Amino acid sequence: MTTCFWCDSPQVTVTRQTVYWELPDGLRAIKITGTPSISCAECGMVYQEEAVAEAIEDQLFLIDTTHLAKTITYEELMNEPRRLKRNYFR
Template structure:
C-alpha cells in the first residue's frame, strides 16, 4: 500500500483510535478500531478521506446522545440513522 504522505510502498492497513467532536459541539468521543493506514517509513498514521467522511456523515445522521464517551467504528456505523444520507453535504 502506498503512503499518501511520503509515497513509500511500506504503508499497511491498521486499526487505530481517533477522537471526534460531535456535530453539536457538546463533547468529543473516542472511536476505536478505525480502519486506518500506518506507514513504517515516515511514521504517519491516518484515516483515508472516505473513512473520515463515513464517520462524519454517521455522526450527523444519528442520535448522538446515545453514544458513550468511547465506541468502536463498527458499533458507530451500525447505529440506525434518522436519514439515509447527509443532505447537508454539498
C-alpha cells in the same frame, strides 16, 4: 497498491486504530476504537483515508449522538440507526 498520503512511500499497512472525533454539535468528543487506518513505516504517520473520515462524519451527522458513550467501536458506530437516509448537505 496503496502509498502513504504524506510521503508517497509504499511501506504502508492497513491497521485499526483508536481515534478521537468531535461530535457535530461541538460539545464533546468521543473515542472510536478499531477505526480502519493506514500506518506508514517510513514517515510514521497513522491516518484515516478520506472515505473513512467522511463515513464517520456522515454517520455522526445522521444519528442521535446524545446517547453515545464516551467510547464506541467503529463497527458499533456504523451500525447505529440513522435518523436520515443520507447527508443531504454533501
